[in-house]
Amino acid sequence: MQYSTNQKAQGEKNRYFACCRNNFRPDLLSRIALNDNKAGMEGLDRDKINKIILETSKGSRFYENELKKEQQVNQRIEKMMEQKARITKEMMKQAQAEVDKLTCELERSRELGRVIVHVDMDAFYAAVEMRDCPELKDKPMAVGSMSMLSTSNYHARRFGVRAAMPGFIAKKLCPNLVIVPTNFDKYRAVSAQVREIFSEYDPHFMPMSLDEAYLDLTEHMEQRKHWPETMRTYYICDAKTDRSTADAEKDELSPVLFEDSPSSSPSLSGADRKAEVFGTSAEEAVREMRFRIQQKTSLTASAGIAPNMMLAKVCSDKNKPNGQYRIPPERQAVMEFIKDLPVRKVSGVGKVTEKMLAALGIVNCDQLGQQMALLSLLFSGTSWHNFLHISLGLGSTCMERDSERKSMSTERTFGEMSDAEEQYSLCRDLCHDLAQDLQREGLKGKTVTLKLKNVKFEVKSRAFTVQYAVCTEEEIFAAAKDLLKVEIDSVSPQPLKLRLMGVRVSGFISAEDKKPLQRSIMGFLQKGGSDSGSFTQCAGSALKAEDDSDAAGCLKPPSTEMKVPSTDLSTTNTQSDTTSCLICPVCNKEMKDVNLTAFNSHIDECLKGSAMDNEPTGSDAPSTSISVPVEETDDGSDFKTPFFSHRTKINGKRTVIHKKKIPLSEPSSKASQTANSLDAVSKGLLLTCPVCSQPQSTDDLALFNRHVDMCLNQEVLLEFRESHPPVDHSDLALKGVRGSSPLPPSKKIKVLSTKHTIDKFFKGNTRQNI
Numbered sequence: 001m002q003y004s005t006n007q008k009a010q011g012e013k014n015r016y017f018a019c020c021r022n023n024f025r026p027d028l029l030s031r032i033a034l035n036d037n038k039a040g041m042e043g044l045d046r047d048k049i050n051k052i053i054l055e056t057s058k059g060s061r062f063y064e065n066e067l068k069k070e071q072q073v074n075q076r077i078e079k080m081m082e083q084k085a086r087i088t089k090e091m092m093k094q095a096q097a098e099v100d101k102l103t104c105e106l107e108r109s110r111e112l113g114r115v116i117v118h119v120d121m122d123a124f125y126a127a128v129e130m131r132d133c134p135e136l137k138d139k140p141m142a143v144g145s146m147s148m149l150s151t152s153n154y155h156a157r158r159f160g161v162r163a164a165m166p167g168f169i170a171k172k173l174c175p176n177l178v179i180v181p182t183n184f185d186k187y188r189a190v191s192a193q194v195r196e197i198f199s200e201y202d203p204h205f206m207p208m209s210l211d212e213a214y215l216d217l218t219e220h221m222e223q224r225k226h227w228p229e230t231m232r233t234y235y236i237c238d239a240k241t242d243r244s245t246a247d248a249e250k251d252e253l254s255p256v257l258f259e260d261s262p263s264s265s266p267s268l269s270g271a272d273r274k275a276e277v278f279g280t281s282a283e284e285a286v287r288e289m290r291f292r293i294q295q296k297t298s299l300t301a302s303a304g305i306a307p308n309m310m311l312a313k314v315c316s317d318k319n320k321p322n323g324q325y326r327i328p329p330e331r332q333a334v335m336e337f338i339k340d341l342p343v344r345k346v347s348g349v350g351k352v353t354e355k356m357l358a359a360l361g362i363v364n365c366d367q368l369g370q371q372m373a374l375l376s377l378l379f380s381g382t383s384w385h386n387f388l389h390i391s392l393g394l395g396s397t398c399m400e401r402d403s404e405r406k407s408m409s410t411e412r413t414f415g416e417m418s419d420a421e422e423q424y425s426l427c428r429d430l431c432h433d434l435a436q437d438l439q440r441e442g443l444k445g446k447t448v449t450l451k452l453k454n455v456k457f458e459v460k461s462r463a464f465t466v467q468y469a470v471c472t473e474e475e476i477f478a479a480a481k482d483l484l485k486v487e488i489d490s491v492s493p494q495p496l497k498l499r500l501m502g503v504r505v506s507g508f509i510s511a512e513d514k515k516p517l518q519r520s521i522m523g524f525l526q527k528g529g530s531d532s533g534s535f536t537q538c539a540g541s542a543l544k545a546e547d548d549s550d551a552a553g554c555l556k557p558p559s560t561e562m563k564v565p566s567t568d569l570s571t572t573n574t575q576s577d578t579t580s581c582l583i584c585p586v587c588n589k590e591m592k593d594v595n596l597t598a599f600n601s602h603i604d605e606c607l608k609g610s611a612m613d614n615e616p617t618g619s620d621a622p623s624t625s626i627s628v629p630v631e632e633t634d635d636g637s638d639f640k641t642p643f644f645s646h647r648t649k650i651n652g653k654r655t656v657i658h659k660k661k662i663p664l665s666e667p668s669s670k671a672s673q674t675a676n677s678l679d680a681v682s683k684g685l686l687l688t689c690p691v692c693s694q695p696q697s698t699d700d701l702a703l704f705n706r707h708v709d710m711c712l713n714q715e716v717l718l719e720f721r722e723s724h725p726p727v728d729h730s731d732l733a734l735k736g737v738r739g740s741s742p743l744p745p746s747k748k749i750k751v752l753s754t755k756h757t758i759d760k761f762f763k764g765n766t767r768q769n770i
Contacts, residue, residue, distance in 0.1 A: 022714040035351070039122075039302075039320035040157040049160035049173060056172045065457030073352055077359045080378055084360075087377055099388065106392055111307065112329040114397045115217040115282050118304045118312035119289070121194065122321040124151040124211035127299045128190055129180050141178040142170060147499060148413045150182055154321065187211075190297055197292050201285070206399040212316075214309055214399055217285060224280050234288065235436060236274045237295060286324055307334070310395025313347045334393035338365045346390050365391050408443060409451075410434045411502025416455050418495035420488055427484055430503045431477040438505060444469035447507035448479035452487060453500035462487065469509045604701050641760075 034041075034049045057063040083530050125143040130136045130153065140156035142149045146167035159174035191210040198205045202215040206468025224232075278288040286303045293301050305326035311334065317625070318325035342364050344354045358377075362368050368375075369391030376384045385472055389395065409431050417423060427450075438444065448470070449463040462483045470476055480503050488496045581600050582591045586606035591599060687696045687704050691711035696704055 034160050035162070038157065038162050039317055040154040041160070041162065046156070052160075052172050053169055054101070056169050061457060063167060070299075073355060077356055080356065081359065083378055084374070087374070091377060092373055095376045099372045099376055102385075102388065103392070106388070106394060110331065110392075110394060111397050112331065113218070114307055115295055115329075116306055116309055116312045116397060117196070117215045117217055117219055117282075117286055118309065118316040119213055119215065119286075119301050120303070120316045120320070121211035121293075122152050122300045122302055123151055124190075124299070125151045125178075125182065125187055129183075131298050132186070133180075136178060136180070137332055139178050140174050140176060141180060142167070143180050143182055145179065145181065145415065146171070147415050149179070152177075154204055184210075190299070193297050194293055194299075197289060197296065201289055204399070214312065216397075216399060220285065221280075221282055224285060227280065232278045232280070232288065233275050234278070234292060234295070236276055242687055283324070283326055286326075290322075290324065308393075308397050309399070310347065310390070311393060312395075314341065314345055317345070331634060337420075338391065338393040343364045343368055343390070348386070349390075350359075351496075365393075378489030405441070405443065405508065407445070407504050407506035407508075408434065408437055409449075409502055409504030410437070410440070412453060413453075413499060413500045414498075416497055416499060418497045420495070423484060423488070423496065423498060423501070424481060426501055427474070427480050428477050430501060431480055432473045434503050434505060435471060435476055436472040438471040443505075443508050444471040445508045446470070446504040447505065448476055448483070449504040449506065450480050450483040450487075450497075450502065451500070451502035452484075452640055455497040455499050457499075459488070459500075465507065469507075470505070476503065496764075600705075604705070607701060610675065 034044070034046055034053065057066070058133050126141060129141070129143060136153075138155070140153065140159060140161065142152035142161055144150040144155050144167060147169055148164050149161070149163055149170055151163045152161045152170070152264055156170070156174055156177055159177070161170040161174050161177060167179055170179075187210050195205075195207065195213070198213055198215060201217055201220050205213050205215045207213040275292070278291075278375045282305055286305055289301060291519075293299065300322040301321045302316050302322060303324040304312040304318065305324065306312040306315050307327070307329050311327055315325040315327060327333055341350050343357055343362065344351075346365070357363070357368070360371060360374065362371055368387055372384065372391060377389050378384075379387070410430050412426065412430065414426075417426070445466075446469050447463055447465045449461055451459065451461050453459045464479045464483055466475075466479055470479070582594060583589070584591065584599075584602060584606060586603060589602075591602065594602075687699065689695065689696060689704075689707055689711055691708060696707060698704060
């Protein structure tokens, strides 16, 4: 019995592939033949159109490439059929049990309570061009080039012209076709207008391209139930608008994309305007949104409403153009809709998958569900799980937000390009566009990928991971240019002949990577402030602000420019903004409404001793009140600031204690030693760096400050803190505070000179004030 089954399977396979060896049979047309799943292409003469496509394509590079791909698909199908012939009844029984178990789990997790909407602009690029050039509205037209079309209007679709079709084939199908070059700046501007409307219904909508997006209206529908009628009323533009006004505002003209397309014109004021009131249901909310898009842009949109994203995408194509369709949130309605749905209509099922399923006798989603056990044995786990979701009408209800984006790219298709200078120029243009998109979204990535398609339709991707995250044109182009040069050199002395180029940036830095490496001095000095949002370009942060920008950017990577908020220490000579409140780290004096230059001068005076001489001293002062910034953080950072604050852990957060009284517990001799050292500085004696403990052969405090800044920028302070934890005053100053934990032990021991250290300096200064 097994032998006869194998014989039958082998016979079916031989018959199926008998025509595959003939390059001119319908099997080849499965790749280059007309795909009439697009809206506006119903009822066409497929045989006539396919004959023209085949005759036009024959002998071209496009044809040769499709032939090679077809042969590869046929080989995959042949292996699949051989694998099918080896499947036994016992294997099928086990597979069916696994499918039934997973089906039950999926049914229990089915969610029907979300209101997911997919909005798709109708023939977007073509509609924008017809709006701006009304004489095109009655002609078959497409947007793109002779190499490839991006879209076509509904007049051209009646001839079989559609997107992703080479322009020279489209010209054979429709000799009167008008091909308009793309203008993506214009399309992006219109898309921005549409997205403004989307954001009012779902602030977290997920754009898929310039002309489509997913929205979750669940929360909007809850709010809409309580809206008064005035909040659901919008005015209709009168078609009898004065022609001179319409001519003056040419971009407001409304094209007739198809019969029954709603007209549009500039808004009128006063009683001439007619109002339309929309209801509170999901259908009414989507109709209102489409109405507003048409009024604002003079373009129409179609929409699908369903419990999940997969179904919403299919529904948006159901009543195109200028229509909408909703699947009720009921399981029976979902299964009824899925039953006769062709598998090719589902997003993600392409012509290769369609052909492989067709070889198994699967054309619609109902047949897909019936053959699920067999598919689980022939396809990968990921593939057949996806097929099972489709057959059950299940899809995602959780939209991936921009923060979860994995990559961002841009690419361009063109005629044959073999000049190296033109290729480099195009690469720079792509990097420019990509950099703008990245900066608009606030993204930075570490991997730059170059995608190339040669004139033989062979696609190559080359990637390079840079040391620092990049987002600017120069940074991206530096990596992409090197990748392109490698490909050009690989075919030298022959030219590299391309027809497509793309650039992608991926490996975006996570939220953890975006956190500053350490806190800036502004966070230390501003009373009650927090510098958690400040970024420092160097690994160490200076203890005092320095107007000289050379020292501030000493360790900045040569190929990367970090975006630094205005509160960072990377100041320039032009910075003179005053700060609300700064506290001197030497004398603890609060200084309000003072700029950084004056603040630096005050610190210099304190170091000379003149500022401290003005402070009241005496043995009758038992304690001192130290004002320090109060901030809480839960970022898990181990960096601590011993010179300006005492910290403890309360409920898992490090807290700076504000204005605590610290009793005098040190001998007064140590304070006097510190005072003597400051007197020595003021008298011009030898200065010793408090960071590196090296004596400096200068008595110029400006030069000495510059040296201290440089030491701090070399991460010496960070190493010092790891090896010498601050003195724990929690027993004296934090009595009664529950949940406090001791400081972690130092990770490594580093012996430093004990004289004139920065820790000793500031502790001595504190005692001197006491």
